[in-house]
Amino acid sequence: MPDVSVLKCRKCGALDAGPRLLCPNCRSRALEAAQVEGKGTLLSWTIIRRAPAKMKALAPYAVCVVDLEAGVRVTGRLQAVDAALRPGARVRCAALEGGVAIFSAEA
Amino acid sequence: MRSVSVAGIGSTAFGRLPNMPIEALAVEAAATGLEDARIDQREIGALYLGNFISGPLTGQEVLAGIVGDNLGLPNVPCTKVEGACASGGIAFRHAVLAIATGQCDAALVVGVEKMTHATTPDVTAALNCAMDNRADGVSGLTFPGLFGIAWRVHTQRYGTNREQVSAVVMKNKRNGLKNPLAQMGANLTAEQIAASALICDPLQLYDCCPASDGAAALVLVASDRLDRKDRVDVAATVQTRGAARIAGHPDLCSFDATVQAARRAYEQSGLSPKDIDFVELHDCFSIAEVIDSEDLGIAPRGKGAVYAAEGRTAVGGEIPINPSGGLLAKGHPVGATGVGQLYEATLQLRGKHPNQVQGAAIGLTHNLGGTGVACTVNILKRSDA
Numbered sequence: 406m407p408d409v410s411v412l413k414c415r416k417c418g419a420l421d422a423g424p425r426l427l428c429p430n431c432r433s434r435a436l437e438a439a440q441v442e443g444k445g446t447l448l449s450w451t452i453i454r455r456a457p458a459k460m461k462a463l464a465p466y467a468v469c470v471v472d473l474e475a476g477v478r479v480t481g482r483l484q485a486v487d488a489a490l491r492p493g494a495r496v497r498c499a500a501l502e503g504g505v506a507i508f509s510a511e512a
Numbered sequence: 513m514r515s516v517s518v519a520g521i522g523s524t525a526f527g528r529l530p531n532m533p534i535e536a537l538a539v540e541a542a543a544t545g546l547e548d549a550r551i552d553q554r555e556i557g558a559l560y561l562g563n564f565i566s567g568p569l570t571g572q573e574v575l576a577g578i579v580g581d582n583l584g585l586p587n588v589p590c591t592k593v594e595g596a597c598a599s600g601g602i603a604f605r606h607a608v609l610a611i612a613t614g615q616c617d618a619a620l621v622v623g624v625e626k627m628t629h630a631t632t633p634d635v636t637a638a639l640n641c642a643m644d645n646r647a648d649g650v651s652g653l654t655f656p657g658l659f660g661i662a663w664r665v666h667t668q669r670y671g672t673n674r675e676q677v678s679a680v681v682m683k684n685k686r687n688g689l690k691n692p693l694a695q696m697g698a699n700l701t702a703e704q705i706a707a708s709a710l711i712c713d714p715l716q717l718y719d720c721c722p723a724s725d726g727a728a729a730l731v732l733v734a735s736d737r738l739d740r741k742d743r744v745d746v747a748a749t750v751q752t753r754g755a756a757r758i759a760g761h762p763d764l765c766s767f768d769a770t771v772q773a774a775r776r777a778y779e780q781s782g783l784s785p786k787d788i789d790f791v792e793l794h795d796c797f798s799i800a801e802v803i804d805s806e807d808l809g810i811a812p813r814g815k816g817a818v819y820a821a822e823g824r825t826a827v828g829g830e831i832p833i834n835p836s837g838g839l840l841a842k843g844h845p846v847g848a849t850g851v852g853q854l855y856e857a858t859l860q861l862r863g864k865h866p867n868q869v870q871g872a873a874i875g876l877t878h879n880l881g882g883t884g885v886a887c888t889v890n891i892l893k894r895s896d897a
C-alpha cells in the first residue's frame with residue numbers, strides 16, 4: 406500500500422493535503438513533504454462522465470474525498486465503484502497517479 | 513453609514529444571444545437601468561462590473577472602462593470585480609459601500625457574461641478557472657462533480673432521494689415559464705428528470721443550469737436623494753470567503769461561506785429568516801438549492817428537498833424560493849447572475865414581477881462562487897416595510 410504524500414509544517418507540526426505556500430495555522434514557510442499511511446474513511450464520491458479536456462482519456466472516473474487516519478482530508482480518485490459502496494467505507498491508497506492518490510475499498 | 517436604495521434596474525434576457533457582443537449586453541442592461549432610474553449618466557460616481565471569464569471566452573478585458581465609456585459616464589472609477597459565480601453580488605456590495613461611506617451619491621452596478629458562442633470544452637475549461645487548480649484540478653474534479661459529492665453526503669445523512677430533489681427542478685423550471693427573461697422554463701415530469709443523462713452521479717442533466725449570455729444592471733443612490741414611491745432599500749449586504757478547495761470544507765454538504773454571510777446579513781438588518789418573504793438563491797445545481805436553503809436558515813438542516821417536495825418553496829408557499837426560475841431555468845451568465853437576482857428581487861418588491869409573490873416586502877439574494885470560496889448575501893426591503 407503506497408503512502409500518501411502530504412505537507413507537514415516544521416514549526417507547528419500541522420498536516421495539510423497541499424499544495425500550499427504557507428502553513429495555514431502558523432504561517433511558517435517551512436513546509437516539508439511527509440508520507441502518511443494511505444488508510445482512511447471514504448466521505449463521498451462522484452463519477453465524472455464529462456471530463457475537462459486534459460482528463461478526457463481517463464473518463465469516466467470517480468473523484469472522492471477521504472479522511473486519512475493521519476488526520477488529513479484529501480481529494481483523490483477511486484479505483485473502482487461497485488453498487489455496494491457507501492460513504493463511510495474503509496478505503497486504502499492502492500496507487501499514485503501524477504501525485505493523485507487512487508483509493509480502493511478494503512476487502 | 514448612509515442608507516442606500518435601488519433607483520433603477522435593467523436586464524437583457526438570459527439565454528443564447530448570438531448577435532450581442534459582451535459589451536453590448538452590458539451597455540444595454542445599464543442603459544435600461546439609467547432610464548428606469550430617470551437619472552443623468554453624469555450623476556454616476558462609480559461603476560462596479562461583475563464578470564468572471566470575459567478574458568478566456570471573448571478575449572476582452574477592461575470591460576468596466578469600456579462600458580463606462582460607452583455610457584458616457586464622467587471620469588469616475590470603473591472597476592471590474594471577479595469572484596467566479598459570485599462576481600455580480602460582489603460588484604453590488606462594492607457599489608453599496610461606495611455610497612454608504614460617502615464616496616459618491618449614485619453608483620452603477622453591472623453584471624455580464626458571454627458564453628454560448630464558445631465550445632463546451634472551452635466553457636468547461638474556463639469555468640474550471642474557479643477552482644484551485646493545483647489542489648482540486650489535478651484530481652479531475654469538475655463543478656457538477658463537487659455537487660454530486662455533496663448530494664451523496666446529503667442522501668447518506670438525511671435520506672434525501674431523487675424524487676424530492678426533482679421537486680426543486682420542477683418548481684424552478686415551472687417558475688421560469690412565467691419569466692420572459694428566462695432561458696429554459698419548462699413543464700417537466702419527475703419521470704423526464706429521472707430519465708435524463710447522468711452527468712456526475714447522482715446529478716443528471718436536468719439538475720444542471722445551462723450556459724448563458726446575459727447582463728443585468730442596477731442604479732444605486734443614497735436613500736435621501738431618492739423620491740420614489742416604490743423605493744427599495746438595501747437592508748444588508750455581506751460578502752464572505754470560504755474554503756478554496758473541496759477538502760477544505762469541514763462539512764461536504766454545507767457551505768460555511770453561506771452560513772456566515774447569512775448570519776451577518778440577519779444581524780446587519782435586524783431580521784431573521786422568518787421575516788423573509790422570498791429568496792433568490794444560487795441553484796447552479798438542484799442539490800445546491802437544497803443545501804443553500806438550509807445554510808441560509810430558510811429550511812431546517814436536512815429538510816431542504818422535503819420543503820420543495822411539500823410545495824413550501826413554491827410561489828404561494830410559505831417561503832417562495834427562486835420565483836424567477838433561478839439559475840436552473842432563468843440561466844446562468846456567470847458574472848451577471850448575482851445582479852440578475854437583485855433585479856428580480858427589486859421587481860418583486862415593486863410588486864411588478866411576472867411571477868409575483870403576494871405582499872412581498874423583504875427579499876433575500878444569495879450568490880455563491882467557486883467551490884464555495886466567495887459568497888454574498890443581500891437583503892432588500894420595501895422602504896415602507
Ligand SMILES: [Zn+2]
Pocket residue numbers: 414415416417418419428429430431432433
Ligand atoms: Zn505551522
